[in-house]
Amino acid sequence: MMETMEKIREIMTISIFEVFEKMFYIFLEPSDGMYDDYAVEADIVFDGPVSGSARILFSLDMANAMVQNMLGLEDDEITEQDTEDCLKEAVNMVCGNLFGKLDSTKVFNLSVPTFTRQPESLEMGETTHRMDFDSDDGKVGVIVALSHQ
Amino acid sequence: MSFNVLIVDDSKSMRGVIKKIISISGFKMDQCFEAGNGREALNVLADDWVDVIMSDINMPEMNGFELLEELRKDDLLKNVPVIVITTESSEERMQYALNLGAKGFIKKPFLPEDVKRILHEVIGVGDDGDYGEDSGDNDDFDF
Numbered sequence: 001m002m003e004t005m006e007k008i009r010e011i012m013t014i015s016i017f018e019v020f021e022k023m024f025y026i027f028l029e030p031s032d033g034m035y036d037d038y039a040v041e042a043d044i045v046f047d048g049p050v051s052g053s054a055r056i057l058f059s060l061d062m063a064n065a066m067v068q069n070m071l072g073l074e075d076d077e078i079t080e081q082d083t084e085d086c087l088k089e090a091v092n093m094v095c096g097n098l099f100g101k102l103d104s105t106k107v108f109n110l111s112v113p114t115f116t117r118q119p120e121s122l123e124m125g126e127t128t129h130r131m132d133f134d135s136d137d138g139k140v141g142v143i144v145a146l147s148h149q
Numbered sequence: 150m151s152f153n154v155l156i157v158d159d160s161k162s163m164r165g166v167i168k169k170i171i172s173i174s175g176f177k178m179d180q181c182f183e184a185g186n187g188r189e190a191l192n193v194l195a196d197d198w199v200d201v202i203m204s205d206i207n208m209p210e211m212n213g214f215e216l217l218e219e220l221r222k223d224d225l226l227k228n229v230p231v232i233v234i235t236t237e238s239s240e241e242r243m244q245y246a247l248n249l250g251a252k253g254f255i256k257k258p259f260l261p262e263d264v265k266r267i268l269h270e271v272i273g274v275g276d277d278g279d280y281g282e283d284s285g286d287n288d289d290f291d292f
Contacts, residue, residue: 086162097256
């Protein structure tokens with residue numbers, strides 16, 4: 001499982017960079033430290049050859065920048081629904097991209113993404129991996145948890 | 150010549166992005182219809198003719214595969230080209246969509262150029278430089 005997690009960590013980094021650059025015009029870089037004040041998160045559950053869940057956490061300024069860039073809106077035009085819709089689409093794209101790169105010959109099922117304000121526990125478990133990213137527009141965190149199979 | 154387009158995606162944001170990209174790509178669009186799933190798409194198609202359908206796969210109520218199956222059963226609609234725009238990356242599922250009649254794929258995330266290219270490939274727009282009033286080099290998309 002450690003080997004799988006390491007592979008997912010590597011590909012997840014590539015996938016999140018690609019999605020943020022292409023769809024949100026935001027250039028991320030790995031963060032040295034951990035940020036613990038994320039404002040919103042979008043989650044997805046996956047199953048297939050590898051099963052588990054992915055949480056992507058966003059600082060408020062990052063979430064707003066993503067919606068503005070994706071939809072071409074001004075700050076005061078953004079609705080809560082826009083934010084939720086946009087961030088759910090982001091986690092969907094990141095994970096779809098991840099599994100395509102992990103093994104395109106296998107079928108992975110992705111759940112309908114969910115959206116949460118004020119993310120709760122960011123605690124790590126034995127089968128959990130966390131990555132934090134920075135950009136000029138704000139901060140993003142990714143927590144991937146694998147299920148025992 | 151102008152075209153009618155139907156965009157099928159459960160994400161309103163994604164429908165907006167695709168619509169905007171089609172517009173700025175110079176593609177001459179007459180009407181752009183939107184649907185949140187396959188069922189809504191069939192309702193649109195019951196009343197309006199479209200020249201191309203751009204559809205997601207993973208959607209609630211009726212997904213993109215089911216939409217393709219329904220279109221294939223309809224003598225009038227089975228020839229409307231469908232371009233699948235999806236996060237789905239498994240070769241098996243892509244082949245399944247092609248077997249059901251999809252004419253092309255765009256994987257999310259995509260660039261505006263990808264949308265322009267697939268429209269060109271699938272419905273031939275641009276073959277005669279017919280990209281509408283702002284035809285020409287329009288590769289530098291500025292949002």
